Amino acid sequence: MLISSQALSVKFGHNTILDRVNISVSRGEIVTIVGPNGSGKSTLLKTLIGAVSPTSGQVIRSADLKIGYVPQRLHIDETLPMTVNRFLTLPQRHSKEAIRQALARAGVAGMEKQQVMSLSGGQLQRVLLARALLEEPSLLLLDEATQGLDQRGTVDFYQQIDAIRQETGCAVMMVSHDLHVVMRRTDRVICLNGHICCEGVPETVSQSPEYKSLFGLDDDDVLGVYRHQDSSHYIHRGSLNAG
Template structure:
């Protein structure tokens, strides 16, 4: 079953977009095509992602890392409570990936939004997430990274040698998070 909040705002970042290289489209114009892209929201997203300098640049000429930041900026325009990121580091070099993942963490913390990230990077998944859902045509297993890395379905899919080589993130505290990432208060 799926649990959601009524009126939940969702921001989606695809792993890539296909634009004709001769399409005359600036970054600012691309962002303003969003139905929720007010000038103030666009300006704030560009500043947050440190890409204000790209405002007037043709989107077809930006680097892979810059394009991913632009797509993330577009996903943030409606101030979503849930960010869905499909392979957000697609086409980004290693240094850029670390910076991008750090930014995503800051966005989650500052905006108080939940982040659902689709990734094939097992090291990232196991070292930087609170909850893991492992899919292979169906849900193989799910839970905290340390649980999933020892789950028989995970071990069968990836092998014990892969599991042993992962840096597993252990979330040490005595509380749980709700769907938005906020701490659930104990019932009294």
């Protein structure tokens, strides 16, 4: 087990964001967190990495845990000239070879001299992914990393994540609202709405009453998620608000 939580609760003032959440991530698996806007998905990831302190409960991390984190978005001063290479050496320096390998794994090889502010949304997300990979993580956390990408870009990004998992053996936990893609790109799904509503392998979760009720899906919507084996042809019938 790389990381787990036991009865994890988080309150902001009088508002309970997470209520007695028990999760675990094993080495090499991909776990996807889905849930409506305001369900506590991002808070859960921030609590796991230590950016948010739990009100009660605990997070248990393996001694050799190394986390790579890809945020939902990154605000960069548009007037600040910075190359991708320079961006990837902050806050600590990395060798040229390490940067080259990280960019190649993230699917944006050869972009070291590109200005960060000239990157497209998809390119920037991949550079952020490369930055996370520089830490040689045993656990890769992605918080709505495909937000703002079109469907083709989203499918390509998740394929890249799967390839990275297979190549490096790292575990992946990702927050997503792309139901039409992640249900084919994950080992386990956790439905979160302040508490865990249901979890399990995608095929089981997609048929659960809790899942259908949470996202307002009917049987035709669920079938749309699985209709095509080729992820480039998935029908987007159900999607969630980011949050």
